[in-house]
Amino acid sequence: MDAIRTEALTKHYRVGFWRPRPYVALDALTLEVRQGEVFGFLGPNGAGKTTTLKLLMQLIYPTSGRAEILGRPVGDVAVRRRIGYLPENPYFYDYLTAEELLDYFASLFGYAAAERRRRVASLLDEVGIGAERRLQLRKFSKGMLQRVGIAQAILNDPEVVFFDEPMSGLDPLGRREVRQLILRLRDRGGTVFFSSHVLSDAETLCSRVAILAEGRLVASGHLSNLLAFQVRGWELVVTGLTEAALERATTLGHIARATPLGAQHYALELPITVAPDGVLSELTACGARLVSLTPVRETLEDYFVRQVADAPRERGLGTGT
Numbered sequence: 001m002d003a004i005r006t007e008a009l010t011k012h013y014r015v016g017f018w019r020p021r022p023y024v025a026l027d028a029l030t031l032e033v034r035q036g037e038v039f040g041f042l043g044p045n046g047a048g049k050t051t052t053l054k055l056l057m058q059l060i061y062p063t064s065g066r067a068e069i070l071g072r073p074v075g076d077v078a079v080r081r082r083i084g085y086l087p088e089n090p091y092f093y094d095y096l097t098a099e100e101l102l103d104y105f106a107s108l109f110g111y112a113a114a115e116r117r118r119r120v121a122s123l124l125d126e127v128g129i130g131a132e133r134r135l136q137l138r139k140f141s142k143g144m145l146q147r148v149g150i151a152q153a154i155l156n157d158p159e160v161v162f163f164d165e166p167m168s169g170l171d172p173l174g175r176r177e178v179r180q181l182i183l184r185l186r187d188r189g190g191t192v193f194f195s196s197h198v199l200s201d202a203e204t205l206c207s208r209v210a211i212l213a214e215g216r217l218v219a220s221g222h223l224s225n226l227l228a229f230q231v232r233g234w235e236l237v238v239t240g241l242t243e244a245a246l247e248r249a250t251t252l253g254h255i256a257r258a259t260p261l262g263a264q265h266y267a268l269e270l271p272i273t274v275a276p277d278g279v280l281s282e283l284t285a286c287g288a289r290l291v292s293l294t295p296v297r298e299t300l301e302d303y304f305v306r307q308v309a310d311a312p313r314e315r316g317l318g319t320g321t
């Protein structure tokens with residue numbers, strides 16, 4: 001049984017006041033997410049990610065198509081207890097403290113007082129706001145509210161969690177903490193389906209991704225297998241590199257471009273045809289030291305720009321008037 005399945009899931013919004021016309025927010029999305037998977041749902045702003053999550057949560061209804069969670073149609077009451085959801089812009093009653101809010105949600109799930117206290121305390125620590133548990137939410141930053149939202153989403157030990165842009169509003173440290181939390185959820189056997197417009201959020205986290213642009217699925221699979229994101233070369237940063245050694249490596253065709261970063265400190269671009277370890281040992285033999293080695297691949301942003309440029313289209317359906 002899959003954790004999530006959608007079949008030609010489609011959503012049209014009606015836009016325009018005087019001449020309402022359908023706008024295709026999601027166009028026949030077919031997707032399968034397996035249990036125990038961390039699945040990245042990627043796409044630029046306006047791609048249809050939030051629309052998809054809302055359809056899965058039954059906050060809105062599809063124009064056509066179907067969706068299932070844990071083998072049951074979305075909206076099945078028994079399934080609702082087994083899932084968690086972080087909305088794109090979680091909004092909470094400002095005058096509650098983080099602790100009171102989570103305690104309230106825990107009571108909705110029917111946990112008894114002692115269990116609620118235990119659960120809420122451990123969740124607040126897990127999302128890194130244990131110290132602020134008695135602070136009213138109106139004093140929380142966007143990043144802290146995001147953490148409250150995440151705590152709320154995993155309060156009931158859900159089997160499948162839906163996170164809409166869980167890293168948004170977080171600084172690099174916060175992003176890393178959320179990444180680690182997602183991996184912990186996976187290690188406990190959970191399925192995590194999260195949306196993001198940032199490729200790097202997915203790179204270190206996901207078994208598979210789906211890429212959505214303008215309401216359509218444009219690619220899906222393992223990120224490393226998606227053609228567009230295959231490594232196109234290497235960037236090698238070294239220090240202690242003498243000009244003589246650099247010149248020799250360049251003449252041998254091992255280096256496509258050298259950007260000086262400081263004295264004897266360079267960022268070197270290696271063509272994909274050259275093995276980086278060979279070049280590295282050649283350079284270190286001449287006294288250079290490795291600072292970093294990074295694969296160069298297309299970014300999600302570049303990919304989107306190319307997708308959209310390749311297939312410009314109107315998202316309306318035609319009015320028929």
Ligand SMILES: Nc1ncnc2c1ncn2[C@@H]1O[C@H](COP(=O)(O)OP(=O)(O)O)[C@@H](O)[C@H]1O
Nearest residue numbers: 013015025043044045046047048049050051052
């Ligand atoms: N209630 C609505 N009415 C009309 N258009 C909408 C509505 N909600 C979203 N849209 C449009 O549908 C498209 C997809 O939106 P959304 O699913 O929020 O994208 P994403 O989450 O990927 O940024 C956007 O162009 C958005 O403007």
Ligand SMILES: [Mg+2]
Nearest residue numbers: 049050051088
């Ligand atoms: Mg969104």
